[in-house]
Amino acid sequence: MNQDFDAYLHNHRAEHLDELTTLLRFPSISTLSEHAVDVVRCAEHLAELARTIGFENIQLLQTARHPVLYADWLHAEGKPTVLVYGHYDVQPVDPLHLWETPPFEPTIRDGKIYARGASDDKGQVFMHLKSFEALMKTTGSLPVNVKLCIEGEEEIGSPNLPSVLNDHKDLFAADVLVISDTTILGPNRPSVCYGLRGLAALQVDLYGAKGDLHSGLYGGSIQNPLHAMVELLASLHDKSGVIQVKGFYDDVEAISQEEQDAFAKLAPDDAKLADSLGLPELFGEAGYTTLERQWVRPTLELNGVYGGFQGEGTKTVIPNSAHAKITCRLVPNQDPVDIQRKIQQHLKDNAPLGIRVEVTLQDTGKPYVTPFDHPTIQLASKAYAKAYGTAAAFTRMGGSIPIVEAFAGVLDIPVVLMGFGLDTENFHAPNEHFTLDNFDKGLRALCYYWLGLEEALQSGQAAKSE
Amino acid sequence: MNQDFDAYLHNHRAEHLDELTTLLRFPSISTLSEHAVDVVRCAEHLAELARTIGFENIQLLQTARHPVLYADWLHAEGKPTVLVYGHYDVQPVDPLHLWETPPFEPTIRDGKIYARGASDDKGQVFMHLKSFEALMKTTGSLPVNVKLCIEGEEEIGSPNLPSVLNDHKDLFAADVLVISDTTILGPNRPSVCYGLRGLAALQVDLYGAKGDLHSGLYGGSIQNPLHAMVELLASLHDKSGVIQVKGFYDDVEAISQEEQDAFAKLAPDDAKLADSLGLPELFGEAGYTTLERQWVRPTLELNGVYGGFQGEGTKTVIPNSAHAKITCRLVPNQDPVDIQRKIQQHLKDNAPLGIRVEVTLQDTGKPYVTPFDHPTIQLASKAYAKAYGTAAAFTRMGGSIPIVEAFAGVLDIPVVLMGFGLDTENFHAPNEHFTLDNFDKGLRALCYYWLGLEEALQSGQAAKSE
Numbered sequence: 001m002n003q004d005f006d007a008y009l010h011n012h013r014a015e016h017l018d019e020l021t022t023l024l025r026f027p028s029i030s031t032l033s034e035h036a037v038d039v040v041r042c043a044e045h046l047a048e049l050a051r052t053i054g055f056e057n058i059q060l061l062q063t064a065r066h067p068v069l070y071a072d073w074l075h076a077e078g079k080p081t082v083l084v085y086g087h088y089d090v091q092p093v094d095p096l097h098l099w100e101t102p103p104f105e106p107t108i109r110d111g112k113i114y115a116r117g118a119s120d121d122k123g124q125v126f127m128h129l130k131s132f133e134a135l136m137k138t139t140g141s142l143p144v145n146v147k148l149c150i151e152g153e154e155e156i157g158s159p160n161l162p163s164v165l166n167d168h169k170d171l172f173a174a175d176v177l178v179i180s181d182t183t184i185l186g187p188n189r190p191s192v193c194y195g196l197r198g199l200a201a202l203q204v205d206l207y208g209a210k211g212d213l214h215s216g217l218y219g220g221s222i223q224n225p226l227h228a229m230v231e232l233l234a235s236l237h238d239k240s241g242v243i244q245v246k247g248f249y250d251d252v253e254a255i256s257q258e259e260q261d262a263f264a265k266l267a268p269d270d271a272k273l274a275d276s277l278g279l280p281e282l283f284g285e286a287g288y289t290t291l292e293r294q295w296v297r298p299t300l301e302l303n304g305v306y307g308g309f310q311g312e313g314t315k316t317v318i319p320n321s322a323h324a325k326i327t328c329r330l331v332p333n334q335d336p337v338d339i340q341r342k343i344q345q346h347l348k349d350n351a352p353l354g355i356r357v358e359v360t361l362q363d364t365g366k367p368y369v370t371p372f373d374h375p376t377i378q379l380a381s382k383a384y385a386k387a388y389g390t391a392a393a394f395t396r397m398g399g400s401i402p403i404v405e406a407f408a409g410v411l412d413i414p415v416v417l418m419g420f421g422l423d424t425e426n427f428h429a430p431n432e433h434f435t436l437d438n439f440d441k442g443l444r445a446l447c448y449y450w451l452g453l454e455e456a457l458q459s460g461q462a463a464k465s466e
Numbered sequence: 467m468n469q470d471f472d473a474y475l476h477n478h479r480a481e482h483l484d485e486l487t488t489l490l491r492f493p494s495i496s497t498l499s500e501h502a503v504d505v506v507r508c509a510e511h512l513a514e515l516a517r518t519i520g521f522e523n524i525q526l527l528q529t530a531r532h533p534v535l536y537a538d539w540l541h542a543e544g545k546p547t548v549l550v551y552g553h554y555d556v557q558p559v560d561p562l563h564l565w566e567t568p569p570f571e572p573t574i575r576d577g578k579i580y581a582r583g584a585s586d587d588k589g590q591v592f593m594h595l596k597s598f599e600a601l602m603k604t605t606g607s608l609p610v611n612v613k614l615c616i617e618g619e620e621e622i623g624s625p626n627l628p629s630v631l632n633d634h635k636d637l638f639a640a641d642v643l644v645i646s647d648t649t650i651l652g653p654n655r656p657s658v659c660y661g662l663r664g665l666a667a668l669q670v671d672l673y674g675a676k677g678d679l680h681s682g683l684y685g686g687s688i689q690n691p692l693h694a695m696v697e698l699l700a701s702l703h704d705k706s707g708v709i710q711v712k713g714f715y716d717d718v719e720a721i722s723q724e725e726q727d728a729f730a731k732l733a734p735d736d737a738k739l740a741d742s743l744g745l746p747e748l749f750g751e752a753g754y755t756t757l758e759r760q761w762v763r764p765t766l767e768l769n770g771v772y773g774g775f776q777g778e779g780t781k782t783v784i785p786n787s788a789h790a791k792i793t794c795r796l797v798p799n800q801d802p803v804d805i806q807r808k809i810q811q812h813l814k815d816n817a818p819l820g821i822r823v824e825v826t827l828q829d830t831g832k833p834y835v836t837p838f839d840h841p842t843i844q845l846a847s848k849a850y851a852k853a854y855g856t857a858a859a860f861t862r863m864g865g866s867i868p869i870v871e872a873f874a875g876v877l878d879i880p881v882v883l884m885g886f887g888l889d890t891e892n893f894h895a896p897n898e899h900f901t902l903d904n905f906d907k908g909l910r911a912l913c914y915y916w917l918g919l920e921e922a923l924q925s926g927q928a929a930k931s932e
Contacts, residue, residue, distance in 0.1 A: 031779035092781055098677065156779050183683070197682060201780045210744030211564065212895035215767045216663060216865025217649070219795050220707075220759040222740075223749035226768035227703060234700035237693060239818070241686075274688075278676030283689035283820035290687045299685040302692035303783050304774035309791055313497035313622050314667045314828055315558055316793050316866075317769050317894050325775055327782050329685050352705070354749035362780055399682025400782075428783050429678035 004138035005447045009130070009440070017108065017436075019049070020126050023088075024106040024115040030066055030089035030156045039066045039152045042088050046125070046150055047071065053133045055148065061168070063160035066152030070171065073132070074145045080457050081145035082450070083174035083413070085403065086125035086181060087154030090117035091428045098430035111436050112425075118434035120427040124180035124420055125150055127439065131446035143451050147174055151403070154181075157199065157363025158403045165410045175457060176376045177407050178449070180442070182397050182419030185266065187437065190384035190445070192377055193417040195295070195396035196404055198330035198367035200339045203360040204347055206232070206307075206322045215316040222318065223354025226307050229322035232357075235350045236300055236326075236343075240286040243300045245346040248339065253332045255296050263291045266393060276424070294398040299329040300343070327363075329398060336364030366405035368415070369396070375460030376414045379452050383418075387445035418449065470604035471913045475596070475906070483574065483902075485515070486592050489554075490572040490581040496532055496555035496622045505532045505618045508554050512591070512616055513537065519599045521614065527634070529626035532618030536637065539598070540611045546923050547611035548916070549640035549879070551869065552591035552647060553620030556583035557894045564896035577902050578891075584900035586893040590646035590886055591616055593905065597912035609917050613640055617869070620647075623665065623829025624869045631876045641923060642842045643873050644915070646908070648863050648885030651732065653903065656850035656911070658843055659883040661761070661862035662870055664796035664833035666805045669826040670813055672698070672773075672788045681782040688784065689820025692773050695788035698823075701816045702766055702792075702809075706752040709766045711812040714805065719798045721762050729757045732859060742890070760864040765795040766809070793829075795864060802830035832871035834881070835862070841926030842880045845918050849884075853911035884915065 009016075026042035029035040040060075046069055047058050055071035066089060074081070093103040093116050101107040106115035113123070128148075135142050149172060151161050165172055182193045208225040209218075238244055270290055274282050284293040293299075307322030309315035328339055344359045351357040370377065372394045384392035397417070404415050420442035426432045475482075492508035495501040506526075512535055513524050521537035532555060540547070559569040559582050567573040572581035579589070594614075601608055615638060617627050631638055648659045674691040675684075704710055736756055740748050750759040759765075773788030775781035794805055810825045817823040836843065838860045850858035863883070870881050886908035892898045 031781070032777065091783075092775070092777055094775075094777070095678075199682075199782070203780075208745060211892060211897065212561075213743070214865060214889075214894045215765070215769060215793055216665075216795055216863070217760065217889050217893070218743075219767045219793075219864060220763055220765035221748055221750045221756045221864075222743065222745055224767055226771050227699075230696040230699040230768070230771065231703075231705065233693075233696040237697075239697065277679070277684075277688065279674060279688055279820060280822065281820050282687055283818075284687045293686040294683065297686055299681070301681045301685045301690055301782075301784060302696070302774065303681060303781055304776050304785070305692050305696065305788070306772045306774075306776045308768065308770035308772075309558070309560075310770050310772045310789070311498065311558055311560070314791060314793060315497065315769055315894065316665070316767075317557075318767060319770070322771070323776070325780060327681055327685075327780060329682055352749075354745060354747050356746065397682070398685060398687075399680060423680075423683050426677060427683070428680045428781065431677065 005134035006444060008134045008138050009443050016130055020113065020123060021106040023122050023126055024117055025104055027104045028089050028152065029092050030153050031092060039089055043067050043069050043152055046088055049129055050148060053129060054136050061164050063164060065160060068161060068164050069148060069150040071148045072146060073142055076142055076145045079144050079454050080175040081147060082453060083147045083149060083172060083177045084128050085149045085177060085179045085407065086128060087121045087151050088125060089152040089155050090122070091155050095430065100431055112433040113436060114431060114433040116432050118432055119421040119425040120432065121154065121181045123434040123439065127420065127443050127446060128180060131443050131450065134443070134447060135450060144453050147172060154403065157201065157365060158406070161403050162406045162410070165406065169410065172411060174411065174413055176453070177411065177413055177415045179401065179404065179415065179417050180419050181401055182417045183421040183423045184419060185393055185395065186422065187435070188388055188390060190388045190390065190392040191395045192380045192384065192392055193395050193397045193419060194372045194377060195369035196367060197398055197400050198334065198336050198405065199363060199365040199400040200328040200330060200336040201362035202326045202340055202343055203362060204324040204326065205358040207356040207358070208320045210320065212320050213318045215318050218318055223352060224318050225322040225355050226319060228352040228355045229305065229307065229324060231352050232347060232350055233302060233305065233324055236346070241284050242286060245300065245342050247342050248298070251333045251335065252298060255292065263289065263295070266395065267291055295396040296331055298331050298334055301327055303327055329400060330367050332367050332369055334367065336366060340364065365400045368405045368408060370415055374414050375456045376416045379449060379456040380416050380418045383445045383448035383452065386448045387441045471600035472910060474600045474604050475909050482596055486579065486589065487572040489588050489592055490583055491570055493570045494555050494618065495558050496619050497558060505555055509533050509535050509618055512554055515595055516614060519595060520602050527630050529630060531626060534627060534630050535614065535616040537614045538612060539608055542608055542611045545610050545920050546641040547613060548919060549613045549615060549638060549643045550594050551615045551643060551645045551873065552594065553587045553617050554591060555618040555621050556588070557621050561896065566897055578899040579902060580897060580899040582898050584898055585887040585891040586898065587620065587647045589900040589905065593886065593909050593912060594646060597909050597916065600909070600913060601916060610919050613638060620869065623667065623831060624872070627869050628872045628876070631872065635876065638877060640877065640879055642919070643877065643879055643881045645867065645870065645881065645883050646885050647867055648883045649887040649889045650885060650904070651859055651861065652888065654854055654856060656854045656856065656858040657861045658846045658850065658858055659861050659863045659885060660838040660843060661835035662833060663864055663866050664800065664802050664871065665829060665831040665866040666794040666796060666802040667828035668792045668806055668809055669828060670790040670792065671824040673822045673824070674786045676786065678786050679784045681784050684784055689818060690784050691788040691821050692785060694818040694821045695771065695773060695790060697818050698813060698816055699768060699771065699790055702812070707750050708752060711766065711808050713808050714764070717799045717801065718764060721758065729755065729761070732861065733757055761862040762797055764797050764800055767793055769793055795866060796833050798833050798835055800833065802832060806830065831866045834871045834874060836881055840880050841922045842882045845915060845922040846882050846884045849911045849914035849918060852914045853907045
């Protein structure tokens with residue numbers, strides 16, 4: 001096996017970090033329409049990076065909102081084809097004042113690169129490109145055929161990717177899908193993720209009087225939309241954290257004893273975790289461990305609640321509206337649309353008097369689990385082990401990559417989640433960063449993966465035909 | 467009795483409305499520090515208006531924040547002295563997009579002048595000045611001695627006025643205090659207000675992790691400050707609107723049968739009121755009528771609740787904090803500081819697990835009631851009747867003028883609340899306005915009041931000595 005890539009990566013590290021810095025400067029926030037131009041510019045920049053490596057057939061597939069970058073290199077005749085998925089869009093950056101350095105001015109300190117998207121997911125997308133570059137520069141070709149699918153709507157629930165995939169099934173056809181948008185267990189504790197939670201999002205808007213009213217003149221005689229909102233939202237959980245929406249847990253798959261035991265071995269120290277997060281204690285659904293709550297139990301979280309006066313001092317007002325944003329994390333076999341409807345029904349059934357309730361159903365993503373003994377998953381474990389010098393664990397993850405389930409549905413190929421993030425890297429929060437040790441080792445793990453894929457798939461087929 | 471003032475007011479109406487427009491242009495928002503300069507400029511402008519009318523000894527009494535305007539005219543030897551209180555500061559103007567015309571660009575349409583402060587309270591302060599001007603111009607003097615006390619901190623709870631009053635007891639000494647910062651019952655339904663609710667304000671801040679966290683990775687395993695907030699705030703009321711804070715109602719004075727009967731005669735049609743406000747129905751503490759809920763029952767209102775993402779779309783975040791602003795309206799004999807402490811205790815006692823609770827005690831104002839058979843109150847009823855051509859009712863009011871109680875405490879003089887607003891005039895809300903019919907009739911009612919005051923006080927003393 002050719003390992004010249006190692007020296008190549010070593011010799012070009014400074015140059016690669018400069019290029020990563022350039023990529024992280026694009027404020028490609030997909031949810032905010034004022035950044036639509038930045039999102040496109042970021043896609044165009046990635047396309048140019050792919051072209052210089054040797055990718056061909058480069059296309060920005062247009063959607064109703066942000067484009068999908070497609071590119072391929074298909075000269076490994078008779079070898080497997082790998083499809084690489086990632087996303088170049090990022091989350092909003094508020095509250096801005098909490099960033100130690102500006103979110104779109106990447107800064108390296110203490111072996112970490114700080115910027116929005118550093119870890120989720122531009123840094124990891126960039127590693128894929130550079131792993132291919134390293135093999136191409138050192139061997140003149142790639143050991144497998146490669147297709148890239150890098151989208152710009154992952155942080156808003158990938159609304160258009162399913163139709164892009166459906167419209168271009170042949171273009172995206174491949175033997176395996178590899179995604180790097182997840183975390184490993186900890187520094188030098190690599191892990192292969194074989195399951196993700198799904199997503200169901202809703203917005204709740206309560207409306208009272210035609211306009212804001214004086215709380216002295218009207219206070220006590222009309223329903224305050226904020227009172228109605230806290231009463232309504234409080235009804236969604238009991239005090240021990242159990243979700244009270246009728247039927248919410250109906251389709252939840254029970255956890256096997258085998259999984260429970262495996263999780264117990266990986267279990268974090270709750271007190272240490274709480275301390276590292278700055279919390280007095282952890283809290284969650286009664287009867288489950290922290291890892292179970294994060295990986296295999298569904299959630300209903302308020303992501304935003306707002307209404308009325310938020311300025312300095314006091315304002316004696318009864319606001320005429322109140323708003324809340326909700327997302328659920330779902331587990332097999334919950335159906336996101338079914339869950340949205342059950343929550344909508346709960347909100348209507350529990351609506352307080354004297355206000356009007358509006359519920360808007362938003363993003364959805366199905367949960368996904370893949371067998372951990374699949375050869376593409378086992379190869380990932382070996383690739384990590386070579387690069388990190390330590391065995392990789394098999395984990396599940398609390399987050400959602402809705403598109404994983406969409407890919408699995410449309411393309412019917414195994415999905416390998418080979419992430420390099422750490423859960424301390426502040427994804428979606430101020431001071432997001434990416435650890436350069438994982439950047440370095442991850443680049444090598446990816447190279448080992450591409451180099452081993454043909455053999456792994458052959459042995460998998462051999463095992464099947466035995 | 468000299469009634470030339472009527473012709474004078476008639477002939478100078480256009481000029482007076484122009485001057486009012488100028489006064490309303492000052493964005494004198496007392497709670498926002500970026501408007502501190504505008505607040506001072508507004509005070510200086512009012513001082514100049516007073517000077518041109520003939521007021522003397524004009525002073526801007528400095529405080530820790532916004533100045534108090536003092537001015538007097540003391541040449542009615544042997545006659546009573548009236549102290550006029552008002553405020554030139556205004557509430558914030560958000561949400562700005564709901565204003566049909568900008569809040570600080572006064573616009574007259576349909577017999578109303580639209581601007582922040584038009585009714586609460588610059589318009590009514592301006593009427594006092596113009597009533598004195600009318601008498602001065604038509605008779606060469608005033609029928610009573612007059613002192614003005616116009617402050618700039620009413621909308622933030624008048625934190626500095628009590629110490630200003632205490633420091634200048636002699637300067638402010640008077641026989642009666644007249645305030646126009648309340649409403650009448652409706653168009654051409656004048657009323658004298660003899661009671662106000664008090665105020666107690668608090669801010670609640672909940673803090674979770676050190677920073678915002680990803681709702682996928684951590685969702686379900688830590689307390690979400692927004693969940694804790696809605697649970698905590700929902701515990702403040704039961705579903706029928708009764709406040710659940712221990713001891714909250716302990717000191718509430720029972721309503722007399724006489725008052726209940728009087729209120730019943732004034733009772734609004736609940737369905738019509740709901741409809742006029744754009745509400746499906748009214749809502750309030752079980753067992754009380756709408757007027758009782760507004761005038762003689764205490765309240766606990768959320769004026770603002772906020773935390774997490776408020777932008778377009780979704781953000782899968784667990785915010786690290788959540789915030790709420792609370793104000794209570796209090797009735798005799800509740801003590802604002804006692805109520806603040808009881809709420810603080812409730813919030814501590816009911817704090818959910820896994821977060822830190824901070825409670826900040828803010829503004830307070832004691833409730834105030836004055837006997838409605840006092841001669842200064844009865845005179846107000848007669849002055850309204852003359853100007854409006856219809857008898858005035860005696861009412862109480864749901865709002866708070868904390869300073870009323872402070873004045874009564876420091877100066878020990880009767881307080882007359884002679885307002886000219888309408889409760890449909892959007893105080894504290896977008897599209898605040900003042901009805902010009904009440905501007906015109908109110909100016910005359912004030913003139914009648916000043917002209918009748920000496921006789922009323924003499925008859926009151928006669929009655930006392932009988």
